[in-house]
Amino acid sequence: MTTIFGLPVSVILGQLMLGLVNGSFYALLSLGLxxxxxxxxxxxxxxxxxxMLGAYAAYIALSVFGINxxxxxIVAPLVLAILGIIIERLMLTRIYKLxxxxxxxxxxxxxxxAEGLMRQQFGSSGQSYPVPAALQGVYNLGFMFLPVYxxxxxxxxxxxxxxxxxxxxxxSLGATLRAATENASLVQAFGVNVPVIVxxxxxAGTALAALxxxxxxxxxxxxxxxxxxxxxxxxxxxxxxxMGSILGSIVSGVGLGLIEGFTKVLYPEASNIVVFVIMALVxxxxxxxxxxxx
Amino acid sequence: MTFKKTALALGLAVSASxxxxxxxxxxxxxxxxxxxxxxxxxxxxxxxxxxxxxKMAIADFGGSVLGNPIELLTTDHQNKPDIGASKFREWADQxxxxxxxxxxNTGVSIAMSRVALQKKIPFIAIGAxxxxxxxxxxxxxxxxxxxxxxxxxxxGTASAIVKSGAKNWYFLTADYAFGTQLQEAATKxxxxxxxxxxxxxxxxxxxxxxxxxLLQAQGSGAQVLGLANAGTDFTNxxxxxxxxGITKTMKxxxxxxFLSDIHSLGLKTAQGLIFTTSWYWDQNDKTREFSKRxxxxxxxxxxxxxxxxxSATLTYLNAVKAAGTTDGDKxxxxxKKAKINDMYTQDGYIRPDGLxxxxxxxxxxxxxxxxxxxxxxYKPFKxxxxxxxxxxxSESACPFLKK
Numbered sequence: 302m303t304t305i306f307g308l309p310v311s312v313i314l315g316q317l318m319l320g321l322v323n324g325s326f327y328a329l330l331s332l333g334l335x336x337x338x339x340x341x342x343x344x345x346x347x348x349x350x351x352x353m354l355g356a357y358a359a360y361i362a363l364s365v366f367g368i369n370x371x372x373x374x375i376v377a378p379l380v381l382a383i384l385g386i387i388i389e390r391l392m393l394t395r396i397y398k399l400x401x402x403x404x405x406x407x408x409x410x411x412x413x414x415a416e417g418l419m420r421q422q423f424g425s426s427g428q429s430y431p432v433p434a435a436l437q438g439v440y441n442l443g444f445m446f447l448p449v450y451x452x453x454x455x456x457x458x459x460x461x462x463x464x465x466x467x468x469x470x471x472x473s474l475g476a477t478l479r480a481a482t483e484n485a486s487l488v489q490a491f492g493v494n495v496p497v498i499v500x501x502x503x504x505a506g507t508a509l510a511a512l513x514x515x516x517x518x519x520x521x522x523x524x525x526x527x528x529x530x531x532x533x534x535x536x537x538x539x540x541x542x543x544m545g546s547i548l549g550s551i552v553s554g555v556g557l558g559l560i561e562g563f564t565k566v567l568y569p570e571a572s573n574i575v576v577f578v579i580m581a582l583v584x585x586x587x588x589x590x591x592x593x594x595x
Numbered sequence: 596m597t598f599k600k601t602a603l604a605l606g607l608a609v610s611a612s613x614x615x616x617x618x619x620x621x622x623x624x625x626x627x628x629x630x631x632x633x634x635x636x637x638x639x640x641x642x643x644x645x646x647x648x649x650k651m652a653i654a655d656f657g658g659s660v661l662g663n664p665i666e667l668l669t670t671d672h673q674n675k676p677d678i679g680a681s682k683f684r685e686w687a688d689q690x691x692x693x694x695x696x697x698x699x700n701t702g703v704s705i706a707m708s709r710v711a712l713q714k715k716i717p718f719i720a721i722g723a724x725x726x727x728x729x730x731x732x733x734x735x736x737x738x739x740x741x742x743x744x745x746x747x748x749x750x751g752t753a754s755a756i757v758k759s760g761a762k763n764w765y766f767l768t769a770d771y772a773f774g775t776q777l778q779e780a781a782t783k784x785x786x787x788x789x790x791x792x793x794x795x796x797x798x799x800x801x802x803x804x805x806x807x808x809l810l811q812a813q814g815s816g817a818q819v820l821g822l823a824n825a826g827t828d829f830t831n832x833x834x835x836x837x838x839x840g841i842t843k844t845m846k847x848x849x850x851x852x853f854l855s856d857i858h859s860l861g862l863k864t865a866q867g868l869i870f871t872t873s874w875y876w877d878q879n880d881k882t883r884e885f886s887k888r889x890x891x892x893x894x895x896x897x898x899x900x901x902x903x904x905x906s907a908t909l910t911y912l913n914a915v916k917a918a919g920t921t922d923g924d925k926x927x928x929x930x931k932k933a934k935i936n937d938m939y940t941q942d943g944y945i946r947p948d949g950l951x952x953x954x955x956x957x958x959x960x961x962x963x964x965x966x967x968x969x970x971x972x973y974k975p976f977k978x979x980x981x982x983x984x985x986x987x988x989s990e991s992a993c994p995f996l997k998k
């Protein structure tokens with residue numbers, strides 16, 4: 302059998318595939334974070350909690366209201382977008398003028414409250430969300446068995462990433478958005494209602510987190526702390542890609558998923574810190590991130 | 596003027612609290628402290644359900660002992676050893692504490708047993724798996740270890756599976772003290788029974804995706820997938836093993852799994868899993884009677900730790916009654932003499948090193964077709980006697996035994 306670094310090629314291909322699954326997932330999660338930071342300047346630490354609440358929204362929709370997975374993919378992000386808009390109106394608007402540290406503290410507090418409430422309500426063992434019938438089964442790729450659902454996660458995440466990137470970087474709506482963050486008063490003078498745009502942007506960012514939560518629900522236990530374990534990694538992804546850079550967060554999300562996948566084979570104990578080692582290196586050599594503007 | 600008033604009030608408060616302190620010392624009032632995980636990863640396993648079980652035990656005992664009503668104090672240690680130890684100390688100094696229950700986390704329990712030794716107050720550890728609490732260096736004359744420890748968990752699951760013919764193991768181990776100790780204990784049992792460990796992978800705590808590690812396990816060609824982890828690490832790894840079809844070629848074995856874990860995973864994912872427990876709600880009429888009452892209060896079937904907390908409270912109250920005092924040394928002497936026969940165990944006893952000896956049960960999770968209801972989850976696989984599960988007293992490394 303052919304080997305690379307002493308590992309059979311089939312093993313390497315298998316890990317590449319899994320890395321791609323996780324990477325596309327990181328990309329989707331960091332995307333929302335990058336949108337919110339890039340356009341609002343808010344360090345949204347509640348992103349992990351919104352991801353968790355998205356998964357719970359899908360769980361409640363299914364178990365209480367009988368709303369299936371596909372409808373859940375639309376309902377959960379909508380519900381969370383509304384929650385996001387309420388948070389933006391009631392709280393974030395009051396601190397836009399202050400240092401970014403304040404938005405970080407506020408959203409961190411919100412995340413803790415959300416986690417505590419969900420744990421109080423649903424307990425600490427978490428809930429199971431079944432894989433939808435249409436996506437059950439496995440593909441035999443020759444070198445590994447890939448569950449159909451994981452393949453769907455790759456396709457769905459990368460599609461959403463592309464659509465979001467295209468909307469912000471290539472459409473006139475995106476141009477207005479970007480202009481509003483560069484110079485709000487000037488854009489306002491052109492007759493654009495900037496506060497509404499900002500509000501909708503936060504709602505959209507939250508919806509992206511919720512969407513990731515629904516995608517994750519069939520794969521992991523739906524648990525109050527599922528967000529806090531992933532939000533730190535996602536922050537690192539955003540920092541590596543360049544704070545606020547949409548393309549940066551997508552590319553570094555996928556890339557880091559792949560690197561993490563290899564670490565899991567070569568030196569498993571380090572697999573949860575490799576992302577942070579890379580973050581430290583990037584910060585030393587290129588503090589603005591790989592795709593950030595200095 | 597105001598200073599004088601404040602000083603006067605302060606003086607009054609001090610003398611009042613001194614009076615309260617001496618009042619406590621003079622009486623033989625039982626004050627039970629439950630220092631436990633109420634909001635963290637073990638909250639479902641023991642937490643508020645455990646408090647309910649203690650209250651049931653106190654009520655079943657009659658609510659009073661030695662002519663005084665029984666008092667219960669509860670707090671959340673948030674899985675921080677310093678909080679557990681300082682709350683223990685505070686209650687001992689100010690509230691007339693006579694016994695502490697719970698712990699649920701090995702680190703917190705070790706810190707609390709040091710306070711137990713200092714204050715000469717019995718501490719019944721329940722939920723923590725670390726065997727060192729009574730059979731190792733952390734053992735004290737005031738410690739009792741109820742329910743299970745790493746030795747009995749490994750003896751149960753590993754020996755039952757190896758003896759059933761599945762000899763080659765691969766471990767998926769949580770990369771911290773608990774996981775590595777559990778793997779070590781299980782490895783000993785596997786090799787002693789003629790099995791072989793083909794490999795292991797150490798997985799960082801709170802990993803979100805286990806699929807890479809599982810593919811490595813599958814690649815090893817082992818027959819058994821030993822899961823030396825707990826909580827969400829356990830549920831997520833079993834879920835992924837199921838998703839990737841690994842449970843079709845490997846037999847999953849959990850070294851620590853609870854009723855709440857299996858209930859939340861669902862039978863479709865957990866079916867066939869083998870693990871060890873000290874108690875199950877649907878074992879006999881006595882367990883079902885207790886569980887029915889527990890269910891009415893909490894809307895959940897009790898887990899093994901909640902049943903153990905109930906049993907430990909009754910055992911302690913009986914010992915106080917027999918000793919005729921709440922004095923720590925005298926109550927400990929009674930505890931080590933007692934035979935424990937209740938809905939939790941038959942012919943249980945507390946060894947000189949403090950380990951509570953009782954049968955352990957290897958269980959297998961039912962298939963969805965076998966299950967008759969939401970909580971009908973386990974079927975018996977094998978029963979171990981207390982000695983088979985916990986090993987002989989001669990193997991205990993408890994330091995005060997050697998004196």
